[in-house]
Amino acid sequence: MPASPIRKLVPFAEQAIRDGKKVYYLNIGQPDLPPSDTTLSAIRNTPIDVIEYSHSAGNVSYRKKLADYYKKLEIDVEFDNILITTGASEAIMFAFNCCCNPGDEIIMPEPFYANYNGFATATDVNIVPITSSIENNFALPPISEFEKKITSKTKGIFICNPNNPTGYLYSRREIEMLGELVKKYNLYLFSDEVYRTLCYVDEPFFSVMQLKGCDQNTMLIDSASKRYNACGLRIGALITRNREIVDTAMKFAQARLSPPHFGQIAGEAALDSSEDYLNRIFDEFKSRRDFIVSALNRMDGVIAPAAKGTFYVMAQLPVDDTEKFCQWLLTDFNHKQQTLLLAPASGFYKTAGLGRHEVRIAYVLGINDLRNAMDCLELALKQYPGRKEIKRVKSISSVSGF
Amino acid sequence: MPASPIRKLVPFAEQAIRDGKKVYYLNIGQPDLPPSDTTLSAIRNTPIDVIEYSHSAGNVSYRKKLADYYKKLEIDVEFDNILITTGASEAIMFAFNCCCNPGDEIIMPEPFYANYNGFATATDVNIVPITSSIENNFALPPISEFEKKITSKTKGIFICNPNNPTGYLYSRREIEMLGELVKKYNLYLFSDEVYRTLCYVDEPFFSVMQLKGCDQNTMLIDSASKRYNACGLRIGALITRNREIVDTAMKFAQARLSPPHFGQIAGEAALDSSEDYLNRIFDEFKSRRDFIVSALNRMDGVIAPAAKGTFYVMAQLPVDDTEKFCQWLLTDFNHKQQTLLLAPASGFYKTAGLGRHEVRIAYVLGINDLRNAMDCLELALKQYPGRKEIKRVKSISSVSGF
Numbered sequence: 119m120p121a122s123p124i125r126k127l128v129p130f131a132e133q134a135i136r137d138g139k140k141v142y143y144l145n146i147g148q149p150d151l152p153p154s155d156t157t158l159s160a161i162r163n164t165p166i167d168v169i170e171y172s173h174s175a176g177n178v179s180y181r182k183k184l185a186d187y188y189k190k191l192e193i194d195v196e197f198d199n200i201l202i203t204t205g206a207s208e209a210i211m212f213a214f215n216c217c218c219n220p221g222d223e224i225i226m227p228e229p230f231y232a233n234y235n236g237f238a239t240a241t242d243v244n245i246v247p248i249t250s251s252i253e254n255n256f257a258l259p260p261i262s263e264f265e266k267k268i269t270s271k272t273k274g275i276f277i278c279n280p281n282n283p284t285g286y287l288y289s290r291r292e293i294e295m296l297g298e299l300v301k302k303y304n305l306y307l308f309s310d311e312v313y314r315t316l317c318y319v320d321e322p323f324f325s326v327m328q329l330k331g332c333d334q335n336t337m338l339i340d341s342a343s344k345r346y347n348a349c350g351l352r353i354g355a356l357i358t359r360n361r362e363i364v365d366t367a368m369k370f371a372q373a374r375l376s377p378p379h380f381g382q383i384a385g386e387a388a389l390d391s392s393e394d395y396l397n398r399i400f401d402e403f404k405s406r407r408d409f410i411v412s413a414l415n416r417m418d419g420v421i422a423p424a425a426k427g428t429f430y431v432m433a434q435l436p437v438d439d440t441e442k443f444c445q446w447l448l449t450d451f452n453h454k455q456q457t458l459l460l461a462p463a464s465g466f467y468k469t470a471g472l473g474r475h476e477v478r479i480a481y482v483l484g485i486n487d488l489r490n491a492m493d494c495l496e497l498a499l500k501q502y503p504g505r506k507e508i509k510r511v512k513s514i515s516s517v518s519g520f
Numbered sequence: 521m522p523a524s525p526i527r528k529l530v531p532f533a534e535q536a537i538r539d540g541k542k543v544y545y546l547n548i549g550q551p552d553l554p555p556s557d558t559t560l561s562a563i564r565n566t567p568i569d570v571i572e573y574s575h576s577a578g579n580v581s582y583r584k585k586l587a588d589y590y591k592k593l594e595i596d597v598e599f600d601n602i603l604i605t606t607g608a609s610e611a612i613m614f615a616f617n618c619c620c621n622p623g624d625e626i627i628m629p630e631p632f633y634a635n636y637n638g639f640a641t642a643t644d645v646n647i648v649p650i651t652s653s654i655e656n657n658f659a660l661p662p663i664s665e666f667e668k669k670i671t672s673k674t675k676g677i678f679i680c681n682p683n684n685p686t687g688y689l690y691s692r693r694e695i696e697m698l699g700e701l702v703k704k705y706n707l708y709l710f711s712d713e714v715y716r717t718l719c720y721v722d723e724p725f726f727s728v729m730q731l732k733g734c735d736q737n738t739m740l741i742d743s744a745s746k747r748y749n750a751c752g753l754r755i756g757a758l759i760t761r762n763r764e765i766v767d768t769a770m771k772f773a774q775a776r777l778s779p780p781h782f783g784q785i786a787g788e789a790a791l792d793s794s795e796d797y798l799n800r801i802f803d804e805f806k807s808r809r810d811f812i813v814s815a816l817n818r819m820d821g822v823i824a825p826a827a828k829g830t831f832y833v834m835a836q837l838p839v840d841d842t843e844k845f846c847q848w849l850l851t852d853f854n855h856k857q858q859t860l861l862l863a864p865a866s867g868f869y870k871t872a873g874l875g876r877h878e879v880r881i882a883y884v885l886g887i888n889d890l891r892n893a894m895d896c897l898e899l900a901l902k903q904y905p906g907r908k909e910i911k912r913v914k915s916i917s918s919v920s921g922f
């Protein structure tokens with residue numbers, strides 16, 4: 119596995135800090151917000167006699183509560199359709215290990231979350247990318263493009279919805295088309311929906327688990343990390359109505375004994391977080407998203423689709439190469455002793471050469487910091503010696519509708 | 521992966537409980553003892569603002585403290601030789617993923633901890649067993665046997681020291697012979713030393729990390745679970761001076777973001793557990809081991825080597841098949857409304873047909889419970905319809921010396 123373009127920049131950011139600069143970290147999906155009091159209180163006050171292994175699929179009480187949670191979202195599952203995992207990371211590795219033999223293929227729209235590459239390497243699975251484009255807000259590529267990529271080694275299609283890194287929310291129609299496709303070719307449909315509660319449009323969220331007649335195909339990957347500002351818990355879940363997959367995943371789960379004890383306690387308690395807490399988190403991210411999408415689109419030569427969900431936005435910048443530009447921001451740029459760290463989009467594309475004019479921005483800082491960071495970016499784009507106008511794309515519908 | 525003989529028995533144990541029997545669970549390595557006050561207090565009182573991802577290799581403060589801990593054990597490593605993992609489970613999978621391609625082979629003395637099979641399946645590695653025997657206390661098989669198994673696909677040798685399930689402690693000479701072997705054939709030497717503090721003999725523990733000239737070959741797998749009665753934390757470590765392995769493992773570590781937050785806080789604090797606490801734990805396990813080995817060897821037809829370490833003992837029982845016997849204990853046996861759950865040893869052997877006359881007993885209950893359980897076992901062996909005398913083995917040196 120090559121080092122990602124994001125990670126290559128971290129030493130430059132550290133040097134900039136040593137040089138006395140304030141660096142706004144907008145490169146990773148680590149929210150800056152606190153967990154709910156309910157979550158914290160469970161950690162502090164749950165009685166502990168023995169710190170033991172839990173059930174390998176996770177505590178039954180937690181799984182039952184999660185099943186109730188999903189039922190309220192019109193995802194009809196029982197507790198024994200749910201395996202608690204060590205983060206969504208482990209859920210994805212279980213899913214790949216259950217569904218694939220070494221060398222099998224999973225089709226994935228790109229750009230995609232760069233860490234999926236690591237899970238694929240660890241499980242000897244090949245990711246086959248299908249390129250989505252900023253020109254139509256990173257919507258699902260045509261189904262015909264998927265069909266062209268299907269081979270005898272193809273085991274499934276993997277989406278992240280709403281999407282990291284693009285912020286795109288797949289429509290019900292897009293999900294239904296994928297459902298028809300996986301049934302037609304007898305494939306699995308994996309959906310990473312860890313950002314589900316962060317959708318900023320009226321359009322209702324539609325999960326792959328709501329597809330009719332796809333029970334044997336669909337697998338939901340979920341996590342407490344983003345929804346409850348609890349990344350460090352390392353608590354995720356693999357959810358499917360396919361009994362064979364559950365049984366096979368249980369064997370991998372048993373091999374690693376159990377998910378973390380305190381993480382499960384906190385994760386279960388997080389489900390009881392108050393409406394007020396959840397609304398405040400949502401409102402905060404929505405304000406940031408509104409702010410940052412507007413700020414980006416006001417900059418000369420910058421295009422940013424209005425992300426419908428997550429806390430990321432992709433932006434096309436008028437530069438020769440965002441890897442160079444992001445490094446230059448850290449090494450050469452200075453605005454009132456401030457600069458920023460962004461994620462060059464090349465790390466999110468598997469197809470070589472793509473993403474060179476795009477960055478992903480994670481809005482994981484408060485509005486004041488974001489404003490300073492966007493001021494820096496606007497100025498930097500004027501000063502950057504490698505500035506290069508990018509051919510204007512036809513239309514970005516969400517921007518016009520924003 | 522087939523279901524293990526241990527797991528097949530669990531439903532029978534649950535039925536026995538529903539039928540009103542007391543079942544002594546001696547089947548798994550889940551200690552019944554509490555964590556130290558130091559560990560608990562850290563969970564309760566460490567300030568938390570944001571539950572964030574840690575460094576992918578684990579918190580630097582924890583790794584530095586661990587390096588100091590190892591130095592006291594004459595294992596000279598720096599903090600950047602250490603990756604904190606989600607249990608030893610993850611450390612083993614990182615190690616296999618770093619060192620092996622799909623289809624590569626790892627040689628392992630059997631009987632071995634059954635979960636290694638799961639890690640091998642998850643990483644597409646083949647375990648090649650070399651049989652050790654109860655006749656000589658499960659000592660290391662002759663090096664010539666290892667040499668016979670080495671092929672072009674062999675990437676390493678894996679030991680657990682002291683050994684789960686046998687309780688055997690490899691001698692310094694045995695470790696040195698393995699060191700010479702891996703150097704000769706340019707292999708990795710993986711050593712799972714999670715039970716290191718539970719050694720009941722005067723013979724000093726000798727780690728693979730103390731071998732001279734083997735820095736590029738050796739990898740230590742460790743865990744806080746057993747040492748500090750904290751299985752549920754899911755905190756382990758992969759330790760090696762081989763920089764290439766550290767760098768590759770870091771990529772897998774980065775893909776899964778970080779080990780658990782609260783587990784790391786507790787794991788770091790556990791290193792400060794008082795001598796008094798650690799001594800009490802040690803004394804408790806030593807008393808149990810002394811009791812159970814004596815009790816077993818007093819039973820007619822039973823042979824149990826005096827386990828030198830861990831909290832397991834293997835015993836040869838005068839029965840036709842321990843899988844059948846262990847099930848019969850739960851379904852047909854009853855002594856004052858009590859029975860016991862043991863682990864048939866067949867699950868610890870990869871070679872088909874081995875272990876049929878052996879069980880592993882985990883002494884994870886207090887002496888009074890163990891006494892009741894051994895009373896049950898003695899009586900059961902008299903009543904069991906499939907009783908069968910096993911050809912007496914020549915000599916079991918540790919028993920005579922016990």
